[in-house]
Amino acid sequence: MGQRADETVGSRAGRPTLSVFFPCYNDAGTIGSLVTAADTVAAEWTDDYEIIVVDDGSTDSSRELLQELQRKYDRLRLIFHERNRGYGGALQSGFKAATKDLVFYTDGDGQYDVFELRKLLPVMQDGVDIVNGYKIARSDPWYRIVIGTTYLWLMRLLFNFHVRDVDCDFRLIRRRVFDTIELRHRSGVICLELVKKLELAGYRFVDFPVHHYHRTYGTSQFFNVRRLVRTGFGILGLWWDLMVRRNSPRRVGYPEEEAQRPHWAASASGSLPEQE
Numbered sequence: 708m709g710q711r712a713d714e715t716v717g718s719r720a721g722r723p724t725l726s727v728f729f730p731c732y733n734d735a736g737t738i739g740s741l742v743t744a745a746d747t748v749a750a751e752w753t754d755d756y757e758i759i760v761v762d763d764g765s766t767d768s769s770r771e772l773l774q775e776l777q778r779k780y781d782r783l784r785l786i787f788h789e790r791n792r793g794y795g796g797a798l799q800s801g802f803k804a805a806t807k808d809l810v811f812y813t814d815g816d817g818q819y820d821v822f823e824l825r826k827l828l829p830v831m832q833d834g835v836d837i838v839n840g841y842k843i844a845r846s847d848p849w850y851r852i853v854i855g856t857t858y859l860w861l862m863r864l865l866f867n868f869h870v871r872d873v874d875c876d877f878r879l880i881r882r883r884v885f886d887t888i889e890l891r892h893r894s895g896v897i898c899l900e901l902v903k904k905l906e907l908a909g910y911r912f913v914d915f916p917v918h919h920y921h922r923t924y925g926t927s928q929f930f931n932v933r934r935l936v937r938t939g940f941g942i943l944g945l946w947w948d949l950m951v952r953r954n955s956p957r958r959v960g961y962p963e964e965e966a967q968r969p970h971w972a973a974s975a976s977g978s979l980p981e982q983e
Contacts, residue, residue, distance in 0.1 A: 719752060719753050719754060722752060723809045724756060724808045725757075725808070725809050725811065726758075726805035726811070727759070727811045727824070728804070728810070728811075729801075729812065729813065729814070730794060730798055730812070730814060730815055731760050731765060731769055731797075732769075732791065732794075732815070733765045733766060733767045733769060734765070734769055734815035734817070735768045737816055738769060738772065738815045739772055740817065741815060741817060741821055742758060742773075744820075744821035744822055746758060746782065746783075748822060748824050748825055749782070751825070755807065756807060757782050757784055757806065758780065758783045759783075759786065759801055759804050759805065760773055760784075760786070761786045761798075761801045762785065762786065762788065763788045764788045764790050764792070770787060786804055788800070792893055794894060794895050794897065795896065795900075796893040802885055802890070805882055806882075807882065808881065808882060809831060809879060809882065810881075811827070811878070812878060813876055813878075814876050816922055818920050818922055819877045819917060819919060820917070824879070826917075827877075827917075830913055835911050835913050836880070836881050836910035836911045836912070837878060837881070837905060837912045837913070838878065838879040839870050839913070839914050839915070840872070840877030840914075840915055840916075840917040841871040841872035841914050842875050842919040843918055843919070844919065855874065862874075862899060862942075865942070865950065866949070866950060868902065868903065868906070869912070870912055870914060873899060873903075875919075876898065887908050895938055896938055896941035896942055896945055900945055900949075903945075904949070
């Protein structure tokens with residue numbers, strides 16, 4: 708999986724520094740390969756990088772495995788939640804811990820190929836604030852594909868998203884955007900909150916296609932009644948806050964009229980859209 712390094716990576720001089728992080732919950736079967744891939748790609752890009760894993764109260768052998776990995780990878784930083792804080796809580800910890808210019812994250816379950824970060828990094832040019840992955844094809848059971856498609860359609864209707872796939876957790880973000888927005892949700896609603904707040908703040912997105920693979924280890928934590936009900940209430944609360952009350956962030960350093968202008972959310976397949 709992924710291209711050869713010499714096809715996409717040239718001189719590292721002058722490149723932004725990089726934080727890579729993974730939320731991890733009972734992902735002992737996949738998190739080791741993700742850390743290894745992240746170390747390879749990050750070292751190709753820059754000499755100044757860090758890898759962060761946020762273990763969100765795992766009950767399998769994830770924590771022991773991560774401690775072993777830390778002995779091998781000196782750039783690996785570990786954050787342990789003693790109690791499960793939810794997916795949003797894990798992402799909040801990762802974003803707060805990141806110290807480099809660019810922040811990349813994806814899930815610890817291995818359904819995305821970390822080597823595809825090689826393709827996202829060159830897209831992060833001047834005028835781009837977020838490179839937002841979108842799934843070329845979803846590799847899930849048919850019922851999850853149906854539910855996921857319906858969910859994306861409804862969220863686009865409720866929140867008027869411009870990005871192609873708000874539910875694809877494969878993103879490269881400039882760390883400075885978190886000086887503008889504050890993330891509050893601890894459930895999976897954080898993905899909606901993150902993207903919509905960045906859109907409302909006027910930050911510039913580029914959509915980029917990435918592959919999505921079958922889960923090879925563990926099970927999804929999302930599909931249970933309690934979690935679905937909590938997520939539903941979270942979505943309604945976010946919609947009320949951002950779309951009805953218009954409680955939106957403003958981009959730091961820009962006048963209000965600039966922040967209100969629609970950003971461009973283009974698809975990148977080898978070329979970037981013209982900037983305004």
